[in-house]
Structures are given as C-alpha cells and as structure tokens.
Amino acid sequence: MAIQLRKNTVLSDDNKKTFKAIVVLNEMINGDHQFSSNAYGDDAVLQPLFTELIANGxxxxxxxxxxxxxxGRGVFETFxxxxxxxxxxxxVFSFVDLESGEFAFSSYFDFDTDDDWFNFTDNERFDDLRIAVAMFKNVNPAEIVFMSFVNENRFDTSVSGWQNDLMGANAWAEIEEICNTAIKPDEVGKDAMVDMINQGSELMIKLMEEEQKQNNENNNGGGGTTTTTIVEEETIEYYQPYYDPYYISPIWLVPLFLW
Incomplete structure (x- = not known):
C-alpha cells in the first residue's frame, strides 16, 4: 500500500532530525564552517542535534x-x-499536463536560457506529480520535498542565522503542507499513474541520452570516446530498471539514520 499523507499528518521528530542532520553534515563535509564542541553564538541552537549525532556515532x-x-559520511553518501x-x-514529473499527457521536460532542450524554460513551465496547466509518484513507489514523499528544498538552496548556510531557521518550525510545516495538499495517486487513478510513470521513465532516459550526446559534442567536437562517455553510458544503464513503474532502487529502502 502506498504511503498516504493526509491533512492531519505531521512529520515525526525522527524525520525532522534526519533532515536537519543532512543539512549540518553537508556543511561539515562540503562547507567551510567549523563547529566548536563548545557551542557558542548561532551554533548554540544546534547543540541538541550535535548531542544526538555524537550519541549515535x-x-x-x-x-x-x-x-x-x-x-556519518556513509549516511551522507547514501543520501x-x-x-x-x-x-x-x-x-521529470515536476510539470505534467494531466489533460493532454504532456511532460514539460519533453521540450527541455528547446530552450536556450533558464528564463525561457521558467516562462514555459510557469503555466497553470502543469501539475506537479512528484509526490504522487513517490507515494506510488512507497517512497516517503516528505523526503522528496526536502530534496526539492535542498535543490532550491532553501537551507542556505551562508546566510546569517541559518541555524535558527533550521531548528525552527517553518520549513517543516511547509513540507507537511506541500505533502498534504499535493495530488495523490488515488486522484489520478492506478492505470493513469502507471501510464504517467512509464512515460516519465522513457522521457528520463531520452533526456539522459540527449545530455550525453550534447556533452560528447562539446567535449570532443562530435567524435571519439572519452571517459565522460563511459560514465554517462553506465549512468543510463543504471536507470533502465525504472522502465518498470513499480521499481525503486534499494538505496531508498533503508532509513538514513537510526536514532
């Protein structure tokens, strides 16, 4: 049975700790900030999280x-x-016209600038099916929304006071609201969901192949085989099991943290 987030669903404390920990681990691994074990200033608010991270190794x-x-690095690599x-x-499921079955990403390479792409997708005929697809595949939709926040740099650790924002309630309330108001699989229908996921998976592979082609042309002037080509081909092969609409990679099936 697919995960169902309803209007009264809230993120668990463990969900919130997991997402907060990912942001902090990313800053520790990839950022310049060093966190003192004698927490002071804005970092002091993170101390309860650090205490749990230490207790769990x-x-x-x-x-x-x-x-x-x-x-900790192993957990972050899995994430x-x-x-x-x-x-x-x-x-690829971010912008789907449910009436016509059109995926905005099918036209992705038709646009020369990000502004042109954003203008195209900023249309009420497109619906966001990412939550529905996650629920259909039994993936926690809250993690999908959290990843979209990460992709949009919503947890910007270069901004003064980011620690208080991270430990506050607003971001998590927004994730709950997005999950609870998103289109659900039962609103689309099982057969339509299967069809949409099939179309999206085929489009995903085509987009990767086109990206590979353009990368090769840019890197090689259109000829030869490079290391980049080999990596891209391996990547495409990795994603081919997603042609099965019910497939989900095993890396999604284990909890990131054990609190």
Whole structure:
C-alpha cells in the first residue's frame, strides 16, 4: 500500500532530525564552517542535534571541534545517491499536463536560457506529480520535498542565522503542507499513474541520452570516446530498471539514520 499523507499528518521528530542532520553534515563535509564542541553564538541552537549525532556515532568530538565520523559520511553518501536519483527520476514529473499527457521536460532542450524554460513551465496547466509518484513507489514523499528544498538552496548556510531557521518550525510545516495538499495517486487513478510513470521513465532516459550526446559534442567536437562517455553510458544503464513503474532502487529502502 502506498504511503498516504493526509491533512492531519505531521512529520515525526525522527524525520525532522534526519533532515536537519543532512543539512549540518553537508556543511561539515562540503562547507567551510567549523563547529566548536563548545557551542557558542548561532551554533548554540544546534547543540541538541550535535548531542544526538555524537550519541549515535555520526560525528565525533576532535579536540575543540566536531568532525564527521566514517559512519556519518556513509549516511551522507547514501543520501547523496538518493538525491542524485531524485534529480534524475523525479524532476521529470515536476510539470505534467494531466489533460493532454504532456511532460514539460519533453521540450527541455528547446530552450536556450533558464528564463525561457521558467516562462514555459510557469503555466497553470502543469501539475506537479512528484509526490504522487513517490507515494506510488512507497517512497516517503516528505523526503522528496526536502530534496526539492535542498535543490532550491532553501537551507542556505551562508546566510546569517541559518541555524535558527533550521531548528525552527517553518520549513517543516511547509513540507507537511506541500505533502498534504499535493495530488495523490488515488486522484489520478492506478492505470493513469502507471501510464504517467512509464512515460516519465522513457522521457528520463531520452533526456539522459540527449545530455550525453550534447556533452560528447562539446567535449570532443562530435567524435571519439572519452571517459565522460563511459560514465554517462553506465549512468543510463543504471536507470533502465525504472522502465518498470513499480521499481525503486534499494538505496531508498533503508532509513538514513537510526536514532
């Protein structure tokens, strides 16, 4: 049975801790900020999260600063694999005309600028089916919305006071609201969902093939085989199981953190 988020559903404390931890681990691994084990200033509000991360072995205290443990890096790598799949598998369902069956992404390479693309997709005829697809595949839709927030840089750690925003309630309330008001699989219908996912998966592969073609032309002047080509071909092969509308990669089936 697909996950059903209804109007009165709220994110669990573990969901929120997981999403907060991903933001903090990303800053520790990829950012410039060093978090002192003697938390002060804006970082002080993160201390309860650090306490739990240490207790569960995801970070360690090294001298006067926190460091990500190998266990924490493993969790973050798993999240990044999921995030990569989100960008490939789910984004294609962002703009779908349910009446005509048109996917906006089928025209993606027709536009020369981001502004042209945004103008095209900013049309009320397009619906966002990412939540419906996630629920159909038994993936937690809240994680899909969280990933869309990450992609939009909604958790901008370069902004003063980001720690308070992260530990506050607004972002999580917004994720709940998006999940609860999104189109659900039962509103589309099982047969229509299967058809839409089939179309979206075929389009995803075509987009990857076109991206590979353009990359090869840019890198090689249209000829030869490079390392980039090999990587792209392996990537396309990796996503081919998604031709099955019920397929979900095993990396989505385990919890990221065990709190």
């Amino acid at each position: 995801y970070i360690i205290s090294s001298g006067s600063v926190y460091k990500v443990s190998s266990k 990044m694999k999921r995030y990569t799949e989100y960008l490939k598998v789910y984004d």
